[in-house]
Amino acid sequence: MKKFIFGITGGLGVGKSYTCNKLQEIFKEREAKLAIIEIDLIRRYILKNSTEQRHIEIRKQLIKKLQMEIYEENYSINGRILGEIIFNDQKCMNEYRKIVNGGIKRMVRSEINNREEKYIAIEWSMLVEDEYLHLVKNNVLIVSCGKGKVLKRLKGTDLPKNQLMARITFQPSLAETIQKLKKEKAKYIIFDTSTDPTKKKYRELAKNIINQTYVTE
Numbered sequence: 001m002k003k004f005i006f007g008i009t010g011g012l013g014v015g016k017s018y019t020c021n022k023l024q025e026i027f028k029e030r031e032a033k034l035a036i037i038e039i040d041l042i043r044r045y046i047l048k049n050s051t052e053q054r055h056i057e058i059r060k061q062l063i064k065k066l067q068m069e070i071y072e073e074n075y076s077i078n079g080r081i082l083g084e085i086i087f088n089d090q091k092c093m094n095e096y097r098k099i100v101n102g103g104i105k106r107m108v109r110s111e112i113n114n115r116e117e118k119y120i121a122i123e124w125s126m127l128v129e130d131e132y133l134h135l136v137k138n139n140v141l142i143v144s145c146g147k148g149k150v151l152k153r154l155k156g157t158d159l160p161k162n163q164l165m166a167r168i169t170f171q172p173s174l175a176e177t178i179q180k181l182k183k184e185k186a187k188y189i190i191f192d193t194s195t196d197p198t199k200k201k202y203r204e205l206a207k208n209i210i211n212q213t214y215v216t217e
Contacts, residue, residue, distance in 0.1 A: 005112065005120045006209065007136035008036075009127035010143035011171045012164075013150040015193035019143050020123055022199070026206040027119060035117040039124035039132075042107050046100065047077045055103065062099045066092055080163065087166040101130055108135060119209070125171060128180050138186040141209065144174050146194040 010016050020036045027034035046055045047062075051074060059075040062068070066085055071077055086093040112120055112135070122136050133140070145153075150168075157164060172180075174190070181188050191197075191205055 001118055003112070003115075003118055003120055004139075004212070005122065005136050006139035006141060007127045007132060008121050008123040008141045008143065009125060009177065010145075011125060011150065012167055013154040014143045014145040015153070016123055016125070016143045019141075019191065019193065019202075019205075020121065022202040023121070023206055023209070026199075026203055027210075030206065030210070032119060032210060033117040034119040034121060035115045037108060037111050037115075037120065037122045039104060039108070039122065039127075039130075042104050042111075043100070044079065046103050046107070047079070047082070048072075049076070058100060058103050062096065065095050065099060080159070083159075083163055083167065087163065087170045093170075097130060105132075105135065108132075128177055128184075129172065133181075133184055133186055138184065139212075140181060140186055140188040141205075142174065142177060142181075142188055142190045144190055144192045144194075149194050 008016055008020060024034050024036065046058060050056070056075055059071070059077055062077065062082075063071055063075060066082075068077070068081065068085070070081055082096075086096045108122060121141075122132060124130065124132065127133075127136070127140065154164060159167075178188070178190075189205070189208055
């Protein structure tokens with residue numbers, strides 16, 4: 001069975017997870033199963049929970065390169081401490097990507113190969129910047145939302161305010177993402193969640209994905 005793979009991206013608080021859940025629900029209604037691969041879960045597994053030696057070596061290398069003084073058993077890395085470093089220093093972010101992203105992509109490829117669903121979505125806020133376009137076959141769904149709505153949604157987050165704002169500032173704008181996608185000749189759909197879309201809107205979105213009807217607004 002030929003698989004159709006696409007990416008889902010967008011900034012913090014735009015509604016990516018909710019959109020993924022609604023799409024899975026609607027795909028199921030249409031008897032078309034959709035698998036969601038969350039890069040953040042894979043990233044956390046590699047940096048914190050994995051006991052595989054290759055992942056421990058990645059953590060050791062990252063700790064040494066970023067000169068991290070605080071880490072846990074098995075060199076497990078605290079996400080907040082790491083975020084404080086990489087979201088405030090582009091050089092550190094670049095080093096992080098060099099060390100960690102290869103391991104993440106290997107796990108993503110394995111996950112794609114092992115999934116039985118026809119439709120597979122890879123969800124990650126830095127999908128374009130971390131160079132996942134080849135894995136999603138240049139098919140991208142951009143979830144967007146107005147800044148005011150985003151800040152309202154993020155009020156209950158457990159991240160400290162300074163880290164939250166650092167991550168929001170670090171992430172590319174919608175215009176920057178579109179510019180990069182156009183440069184790579186990628187196909188994309190923009191789905192705005194500012195007005196809390198109805199189920200009808202999500203159904204239209206699912207239809208566009210299934211029919212591979214990519215639009216730009």
